[in-house]
Amino acid sequence: MRIFRRFLCVALLVMIASTGQSADSLKIVSAPVDFGFRRCDNRVVDTIILHSICNPEAVDKFSLESIQAILKQYKVSSHYVILRDGGICRLVEEKDVAYHAGRSRLPVSPFRRELNGTSIGIELVCDPEGQPTEAQYEAAVKLVRDIKSRHEIKHVFGHEDVAPGRKTDPWGFDWGRFRITLDQEPTVNNP
Numbered sequence: 001m002r003i004f005r006r007f008l009c010v011a012l013l014v015m016i017a018s019t020g021q022s023a024d025s026l027k028i029v030s031a032p033v034d035f036g037f038r039r040c041d042n043r044v045v046d047t048i049i050l051h052s053i054c055n056p057e058a059v060d061k062f063s064l065e066s067i068q069a070i071l072k073q074y075k076v077s078s079h080y081v082i083l084r085d086g087g088i089c090r091l092v093e094e095k096d097v098a099y100h101a102g103r104s105r106l107p108v109s110p111f112r113r114e115l116n117g118t119s120i121g122i123e124l125v126c127d128p129e130g131q132p133t134e135a136q137y138e139a140a141v142k143l144v145r146d147i148k149s150r151h152e153i154k155h156v157f158g159h160e161d162v163a164p165g166r167k168t169d170p171w172g173f174d175w176g177r178f179r180i181t182l183d184q185e186p187t188v189n190n191p
């Protein structure tokens with residue numbers, strides 16, 4: 001009985017922690033912020049923008065807490081943060097406009113400006129001189145597929161592509177590898 005009760009408790013905790021369950025059981029931890037976004041109920045999303053972030057002044061520059069702290073400092077946020085271990089955290093609801101792109105422009109037609117209103121931002125926790133981890137690549141592909149199941153996504157770009165000369169992230173990111181994996185049909189072994 002005690003074991004069953006413990007199991008029930010663990011199951012409950014898992015249910016609370018993972019609020020975003022999709023078809024391929026993508027786990028998303030809810031970690032909402034109260035800054036860096038504005039509420040919106042009727043926006044159309046067609047772009048995903050990948051970023052990098054770390055907090056060099058924190059004891060643990062890669063922790064969720066330190067990332068939230070540096071975002072708060074600048075009053076900005078992305079919708080998602082992917083931690084070094086591949087853990088995905090949602091900071092802002094997809095329906096809301098997060099302040100992650102700043103002055104920006106699509107590098108392809110229709111060359112639309114100010115992309116916050118039509119995009120979802122994903123932060124990959126990383127050093128400026130570093131690279132994403134294997135787990136982060138896997139999580140990024142799963143998350144982008146998941147977002148594509150909810151929105152008609154036409155563009156997936158890096159911050160550096162939409163704000164050239166001003167931004168250099170995502171740092172150390174292998175776009176070839178990412179796009180090849182993203183375009184592969186997910187299978188049971190490669191969800």
Ligand SMILES: [Zn+2]
Nearest residue numbers: 051052159169
């Ligand atoms: Zn960025």
